[in-house]
Amino acid sequence: MNTAARDAGLKLLREHALIAGAAIPAGANGIAVDDPATGEILGHIPDLGVAETDRAIQAAHDAFPAWSRSDPHKRAAFLREWARLIDENTEGLGALMALENGKPFEEAKGEVTYANGFIKWFAGEAERILGETQDTPLGHVILTFREAVGPCALITPWNFPAAMLTRKLGPAFAAGCTAVVKPASQTPFTAIALAELAYRAGLPKGALSVITGDAATIGGVLTASPLIRKLSFTGSTPIGRKLAEQCAPTLKRVSMELGGAAPLIVFEDADLDLAVAETIKGKFRNAGQTCVCPNRVYVQASVAEAYATKLAAEVAKIPVGPAFEDGVKVGPLIEDKAIAKVEDHLSRVQTSGGRVLTGGARHALGGRFFQPTVTLGGDDELFRHEETFGPLIPVFPFDTEEEALGKANDSEFGLASYLFTRDLDRAMRIGRHIEAGMIGINTGLISTAVAPFGGVKQSGYGREGSIHGIDEYVDIKQVTLALK
Numbered sequence: 001m002n003t004a005a006r007d008a009g010l011k012l013l014r015e016h017a018l019i020a021g022a023a024i025p026a027g028a029n030g031i032a033v034d035d036p037a038t039g040e041i042l043g044h045i046p047d048l049g050v051a052e053t054d055r056a057i058q059a060a061h062d063a064f065p066a067w068s069r070s071d072p073h074k075r076a077a078f079l080r081e082w083a084r085l086i087d088e089n090t091e092g093l094g095a096l097m098a099l100e101n102g103k104p105f106e107e108a109k110g111e112v113t114y115a116n117g118f119i120k121w122f123a124g125e126a127e128r129i130l131g132e133t134q135d136t137p138l139g140h141v142i143l144t145f146r147e148a149v150g151p152c153a154l155i156t157p158w159n160f161p162a163a164m165l166t167r168k169l170g171p172a173f174a175a176g177c178t179a180v181v182k183p184a185s186q187t188p189f190t191a192i193a194l195a196e197l198a199y200r201a202g203l204p205k206g207a208l209s210v211i212t213g214d215a216a217t218i219g220g221v222l223t224a225s226p227l228i229r230k231l232s233f234t235g236s237t238p239i240g241r242k243l244a245e246q247c248a249p250t251l252k253r254v255s256m257e258l259g260g261a262a263p264l265i266v267f268e269d270a271d272l273d274l275a276v277a278e279t280i281k282g283k284f285r286n287a288g289q290t291c292v293c294p295n296r297v298y299v300q301a302s303v304a305e306a307y308a309t310k311l312a313a314e315v316a317k318i319p320v321g322p323a324f325e326d327g328v329k330v331g332p333l334i335e336d337k338a339i340a341k342v343e344d345h346l347s348r349v350q351t352s353g354g355r356v357l358t359g360g361a362r363h364a365l366g367g368r369f370f371q372p373t374v375t376l377g378g379d380d381e382l383f384r385h386e387e388t389f390g391p392l393i394p395v396f397p398f399d400t401e402e403e404a405l406g407k408a409n410d411s412e413f414g415l416a417s418y419l420f421t422r423d424l425d426r427a428m429r430i431g432r433h434i435e436a437g438m439i440g441i442n443t444g445l446i447s448t449a450v451a452p453f454g455g456v457k458q459s460g461y462g463r464e465g466s467i468h469g470i471d472e473y474v475d476i477k478q479v480t481l482a483l484k
């Protein structure tokens with residue numbers, strides 16, 4: 001047990017929210033945040049409501065004119081200083097995240113690095129917010145400017161407490177937007193620690209608030225406010241749909257990174273060892289609690305038994321345990337109902353004729369731990385429409401390419417998908433025809449700051465990261481010059 005790391009995490013834990021840089025303490029009626037590994041209460045956050053959210057919005061509105069008109073090179077310098085402080089605090093931030101989220105400490109540190117990649121990338125983007133010039137048929141010249149959208153509401157999930165925040169704040173600050181953040185109540189401390197570092201890096205007061213409390217109340221105020229000009233949300237499709245509806249009366253810009261039910265297809269010509277290794281890498285990030293992880297694996301019938309047997313043998317070796325135990329690769333699930341969902345999905349495979357190859361039950365550690373599980377066969381219907389969000393890999397055999405593509409696309413979701421084959425023609429054919437925003441070919445890892453992240457269909461709209469991420473935070477203004 002790495003107690004020194006755990007202590008470093010606790011040192012960064014602050015039991016307060018932040019309005020315009022000022023701490024609002026949790027007080028007596030705070031919301032408890034627990035360690036998913038033990039259920040132990042780590043601390044409390046304030047249960048803020050309408051009045052405090054309004055104050056944060058007003059602060060973001062007041063700070064916007066100066067920040068949006070500031071020199072973009074200065075914003076880039078601020079982002080680089082923030083990134084430097086995050087690098088300096090990787091251990092503590094990783095530990096804090098591991099405490100509140102439960103993901104293994106090494107993985108949590110990896111997320112801090114991933115998260116910081118967005119800040120570094122968007123520091124560069126701040127320096128190249130380019131416009132265009134164009135002659136018109138009327139003899140005029142048009143100049144285009146890409147200007148900050150306005151104060152933003154950013155609502156972030158518990159599964160990536162740092163990366164989902166910086167993927168939004170990086171481009172928002174680069175563009176010159178101010179922000180009010182509502183982090184998930186299960187994992188608020190990482191967001192608060194990151195915000196404090198942003199202020200240490202020189203962010204002007206008011207440019208960022210972190211509001212904690214009831215999601216529906218705070219989300220309601222943020223979406224209703226005419227002062228908020230943009231909402232970016234990462235979370236479930238039903239909540240995303242509701243928030244988008246709430247944004248309609250004020251016609252906010254909206255980007256939505258929502259649920260997925262990612263297919264992973266393995267063809268008989270694939271390198272099976274690679275496919276197994278990459279399936280595991282993709283699936284077990286955050287114990288299977290990611291929107292992009294493979295939710296259903298389709299394997300060509302001639303190699304299905306071989307792939308599933310190898311996969312089960314490797315999955316059986318995965319060390320499960322609390323975040324600070326040495327060598328642990330899979331931690332607990334975030335809450336009790338997450339365990340119940342995995343059990344339900346597993347029983348649906350079994351009652352439809354699938355068999356368990358490894359795992360298949362709650363872990364001996366008890367609490368929110370579940371055994372990494374592989375099944376073979378049964379009905380894939382449920383997995384096309386619902387993400388398990390846990391450490392279960394259901395494998396389903398298929399016969400033809402058309403069948404695999406049909407099953408992959410027979411879902412309302414279209415976030416990530418994965419394909420394993422050595423046939424380049426097939427890779428391109430399927431790659432082009434799969435209905436998803438992101439496709440990994442012969443890899444299970446598709447997330448990096450330089451790749452456009454986002455989905456199609458009910459997985460949402462808008463792109464985060466990459467050269468496209470900044471577009472979500474700028475409006476294009478044209479100035480027409482009549483020259484003599």
Ligand code: SIN
Pocket residue numbers: 159160163234289290291292447
């Ligand atoms: C998510 O699951 O919401 C994001 C995963 C990622 O950034 O890779």
